[in-house]
Amino acid sequence: xxxxxxxxxxxxxxLAGVSQATVSLVLNGAxxxxxxxxxxxxxxxxxxxxxxxxxxxxxxxxxxxGLNRILGVFTYEPAFPSGQADFFTPFLFGIEEAAQSLGYDxxxxxxxxxxxxxxxxxxxxxxxxxxxxxxxxxxxxxxARLVAGDFPFVxxxxxxxxxxxxxxxxGDYAPATSALVERAKSFGHRRIAYVGLNEGAESTVDxxxxxxxxxxxxxxxxxxxxxxxxxxxxxxxxxxxxxTCVFVTELSDAMVMEQAARARGISVPGDLSIVVLGNHIRAxxxxxRFTSFAIPREAMARxxxxxxxxxxxxxxxxxxxxxxxxxxxxxxxxxxxxxxxxTK
Amino acid sequence: xxxxxxxxxxxxxxLAGVSQATVSLVLNGAxxxxxxxxxxxxxxxxxxxxxxxxxxxxxxxxxxxGLNRILGVFTYEPAFPSGQADFFTPFLFGIEEAAQSLGYDxxxxxxxxxxxxxxxxxxxxxxxxxxxxxxxxxxxxxxARLVAGDFPFVxxxxxxxxxxxxxxxxGDYAPATSALVERAKSFGHRRIAYVGLNEGAESTVDxxxxxxxxxxxxxxxxxxxxxxxxxxxxxxxxxxxxxTCVFVTELSDAMVMEQAARARGISVPGDLSIVVLGNHIRAxxxxxRFTSFAIPREAMARxxxxxxxxxxxxxxxxxxxxxxxxxxxxxxxxxxxxxxxxTK
DNA sequence: ATTAGCAGATAATACGTATTAGCGCTTGGG
DNA sequence: CCCAAGCGCTAATACGTATTATCTGCTAAT
Numbered sequence: 001x002x003x004x005x006x007x008x009x010x011x012x013x014x015l016a017g018v019s020q021a022t023v024s025l026v027l028n029g030a031x032x033x034x035x036x037x038x039x040x041x042x043x044x045x046x047x048x049x050x051x052x053x054x055x056x057x058x059x060x061x062x063x064x065x066g067l068n069r070i071l072g073v074f075t076y077e078p079a080f081p082s083g084q085a086d087f088f089t090p091f092l093f094g095i096e097e098a099a100q101s102l103g104y105d106x107x108x109x110x111x112x113x114x115x116x117x118x119x120x121x122x123x124x125x126x127x128x129x130x131x132x133x134x135x136x137x138x139x140x141x142x143x144a145r146l147v148a149g150d151f152p153f154v155x156x157x158x159x160x161x162x163x164x165x166x167x168x169x170x171g172d173y174a175p176a177t178s179a180l181v182e183r184a185k186s187f188g189h190r191r192i193a194y195v196g197l198n199e200g201a202e203s204t205v206d207x208x209x210x211x212x213x214x215x216x217x218x219x220x221x222x223x224x225x226x227x228x229x230x231x232x233x234x235x236x237x238x239x240x241x242x243x244t245c246v247f248v249t250e251l252s253d254a255m256v257m258e259q260a261a262r263a264r265g266i267s268v269p270g271d272l273s274i275v276v277l278g279n280h281i282r283a284x285x286x287x288x289r290f291t292s293f294a295i296p297r298e299a300m301a302r303x304x305x306x307x308x309x310x311x312x313x314x315x316x317x318x319x320x321x322x323x324x325x326x327x328x329x330x331x332x333x334x335x336x337x338x339x340x341x342x343t344k
Numbered sequence: 345x346x347x348x349x350x351x352x353x354x355x356x357x358x359l360a361g362v363s364q365a366t367v368s369l370v371l372n373g374a375x376x377x378x379x380x381x382x383x384x385x386x387x388x389x390x391x392x393x394x395x396x397x398x399x400x401x402x403x404x405x406x407x408x409x410g411l412n413r414i415l416g417v418f419t420y421e422p423a424f425p426s427g428q429a430d431f432f433t434p435f436l437f438g439i440e441e442a443a444q445s446l447g448y449d450x451x452x453x454x455x456x457x458x459x460x461x462x463x464x465x466x467x468x469x470x471x472x473x474x475x476x477x478x479x480x481x482x483x484x485x486x487x488a489r490l491v492a493g494d495f496p497f498v499x500x501x502x503x504x505x506x507x508x509x510x511x512x513x514x515g516d517y518a519p520a521t522s523a524l525v526e527r528a529k530s531f532g533h534r535r536i537a538y539v540g541l542n543e544g545a546e547s548t549v550d551x552x553x554x555x556x557x558x559x560x561x562x563x564x565x566x567x568x569x570x571x572x573x574x575x576x577x578x579x580x581x582x583x584x585x586x587x588t589c590v591f592v593t594e595l596s597d598a599m600v601m602e603q604a605a606r607a608r609g610i611s612v613p614g615d616l617s618i619v620v621l622g623n624h625i626r627a628x629x630x631x632x633r634f635t636s637f638a639i640p641r642e643a644m645a646r647x648x649x650x651x652x653x654x655x656x657x658x659x660x661x662x663x664x665x666x667x668x669x670x671x672x673x674x675x676x677x678x679x680x681x682x683x684x685x686x687t688k
Numbered sequence: 689a690t691t692a693g694c695a696g697a698t699a700a701t702a703c704g705t706a707t708t709a710g711c712g713c714t715t716g717g718g
Numbered sequence: 719c720c721c722a723a724g725c726g727c728t729a730a731t732a733c734g735t736a737t738t739a740t741c742t743g744c745t746a747a748t
Contacts (some may be wrong), residue, residue, distance in 0.1 A: 002440070018698090022697065036695075054472065055468055059407055059412075060703090064736050066703085089433065096454055107452070110444065126402055150350070305619060365727080380725075381726080383725080400705070405704080405705060407704075407732095407734070655714095
C-alpha cells in the first residue's frame with residue numbers, strides 16, 4: 001500500500017508524451033525569453049497533472065531553488081506545556097497570522113526536554129528558509145554563531161550584540177517603565193521601591209534601566225534584587241523603609257505580595273501601591289488587575305515574522321525594532337494616603 | 345553577508361584531503377560489510393567537521409533517504425485564533441510532546457484564512473514524513489484521496505470510512521454518553537431531553553447514538569435537534585414536556601440555558617438537571633461546573649502521533665483507536681426534586 | 689538555394705547527500 | 719610466482735526538480 005512509488009515529473013511527462021523539462025516548464029509557467037509552451041501542449045500536460053493529482057516534491061524543489069516558503073520557529077523551552085502556554089501562545093498566534101498572509105508555513109522546533117541546540121547533529125532547522133527565535137533563555141554561543149553565519153533569523157525580544165548586531169523585535173520596556181514611574185510620582189509617591197532582578201536577561205536590564213533613569217536617587221528607598229522571595233520578608237524591608245509604591249518585575253511576586261499585604265491589613269493601593277512591569281498573564285484572569293504595561297506579543301511576533309521574510313527574500317539588512325508598550329491602568333496604583341505614616 | 349556559500353561535503357572533503365564519499369561515510373558511520381574507514385582518516389575528517397561546524401543539509405538528505413523526521417500537523421481551521429485556541433492547544437501540546445520524545449519536529453500547516461486544501465498547488469505538506477489531521481470540518485474528497493494515496497496520516501477524531509478505513513484516534517463518546525444517561529436514570533430521572541444535532545460530524549452522531557441507545561424510548565420526552573437556539577424558546581419546549589434532565593451537546597447552549605433557567609427561578613439541578621456531552625472549555629473557568637465527560641485531548645494527540653510514527657517508520661497497518669472519556673462529576677446533575685411538578 | 693531566425697521541444701546539468709560497485713594496492717597461502 | 723582475499727578509498731549514480739544550452743524543423747528573407 002505504502003509502496004506505491006510517488007508520482008514524479010517523469011511519470012507525468014511519459015503520460016503526456018513530452019519530456020520532464022516540459023512538465024517543469026508548464027508548472028513554473030516561465031514566459032521568459034526562451035522556452036514558450038504552446039497552448040495545446042500546455043493543456044495536455046495540465047490535464048494529466050489534474051487527473052493524477054501530481055504535486056511537485058517540495059524537497060527537490062528546495063534543493064534546486066534554495067527556498068521553501070517555510071519559516072522555522074525555534075524555542076529553547078517546550079512551547080506548549082501548561083505553564084508556558086500562556087507565554088508562547090500569543091507569539092505563535094502572531095507568527096502564524098503573519099506567515100499565513102505572507103504565504104509561508106511554519107516548522108516548529110520546540111525545546112526538547114533535553115538541552116536543545118540550534119547547531120546540533122540533526123539540525124532540521126536548515127530546512128526552513130529562516131527562523132524566528134523565541135524564549136527567554138538564549139545560548140549566547142549559538143547566538144554568536146547565528147550572527148556570524150548566513151542563516152536568516154530574527155529574535156523576538158531585544159538582544160545585546162553577539163559578535164555583531166542581532167536582528168530583533170522587542171518590547172520597549174525602558175520607556176514604558178519610566179512612564180509608570182512618572183505616573184507614580186505624579187500621584188505624589190516619593191518613597192519608591194524595586195523588587196526584581198536588575199541584571200541578566202536584556203528584558204530585565206531594560207526594566208531596571210527605565211526605572212532607575214526615571215526614579216532619581218532620592219526617591220529610591222528600597223531594593224530587593226531577587227525574585228520569588230517570601231512575600232512577608234520583602235514586605236518588611238519595604239515597610240520599614242516607608243515605601244509607598246513598589247515596582248515589581250514578576251507578576252507572581254506581586255500577587256503574593258498583595259495577598260500578604262491584605263492579610264496584614266495594608267490596603268492596596270491606599271497604603272501601598274504596586275506596579276507590575278509587564279502583563280505576564282491573560283487579561284481575563286479573575287482577581288486584582290495590577291497596574292502595569294501591555295506587552296504587545298502578537299504585534300511583536302507579526303513584526304518579527306515580517307522582518308524575517310524581508311531578510312529571506314530580499315536579503316534585507318539587520319533591523320532592530322522596539323514596539324511601544326501601552327500602560328495598563330489597573331487598580332493597584334493610586335495616591336498615597338497620608339494615613340500610611342500617621343496610622344503607624 | 346548572506347552570500348557566503350554554504351559549506352558542503354565537497355568542501356570538507358577537500359580540506360581533509362579525501363573524497364566526498366568518504367566524508368559521508370564518516371558521518372553516517374556505516375560499519376557495514378564494505379567501506380570501513382580507518383581510525384586515522386576518520387579523525388582527520390572529524391576534526392575538519394568540528395572546526396568548520398559543518399552540518400549536512402537536511403534537504404539533500406531527505407532527497408536521497410526519503411525520511412526527514414518531520415511530522416506535519418494539518419488543520420483546516422486556523423490553529424491559534426483566540427476563539428479556537430482552547431480547542432487546539434491541548435492537541436498541539438500532546439502532539440508536541442509525543443513528537444519530541446520520538447525525535448520528530450513539527451511542520452505546522454494551519455488553515456489559511458481561505459479554504460486550505462491538502463491537495464493544492466503548493467502542498468509543502470509532502471515535506472513531512474506523514475501528518476496528523478486536526479479539526480472538526482473535514483473535506484471528504486480529500487480524505488478519500490488521502491486514504492487512497494500513500495502518504496501516511498492519522499486523524500484525530502473518529503472518521504467514517506472514506507473509500508477505505510481511516511486511521512484515527514478519537515474519543516469514545518458513545519459509551520461515555522450512555523454512562524451519563526445511566527447515571528441520570530439512577531438518580532431517578534424518567535423525563536429526559538436532548539438538545540443538539542443528531543447528524544453530521546462523526547462525533548455528533550456518536551453522542552446521539554450513545555444517548556439514544558441508553559435512554560429508551562419511553563424516557564425521551566423532548567428533542568431539539570439544533571444548536572445555538574434562543575435558550576428561553578428551548579426551555580419552553582423542555583418544561584412543557586415535563587423534562588427533569590436535559591443532555592446538551594454544546595457547552596455554550598448549556599451555559600445560556602442555565603442562566604435563563606436561573607432567571608426564571610428554576611433551580612439547577614433541583615428542578616432541572618443539565619448534562620453536557622464533553623468538556624469544551626478549560627476546567628479552571630469560573631462559574632458553574634457542568635456535569636459532563638472529559639475529552640482526553642492530550643492523550644488523543646499523543647496516541648495519534650505515536651500511531652503516525654508507527655505508520656511512517658514501519659508501514660504499520662491502519663489502526664483505529666477510541667479513548668475512554670472519564671465522567672466529570674460537576675454540580676448540574678442531581679436527583680429530581682418532586683417539587684418540579686408540585687410547585688408549578 | 690543558402691541561411692538567418694524562430695518556435696517548440698529536449699538533453700544536459702546542477703543542487704548536496706547516501707550508497708554501491710569497483711579500483712589499486714598489500715598480504716598471505718599454495 | 720600467482721591468485722585470492724582483504725583493505726582503504728573513490729568514481730559513479732540516484733533522488734526529483736529547475737534551468738540553460740542545444741537540437742530539430744520550418745519559414746522567410748536574401
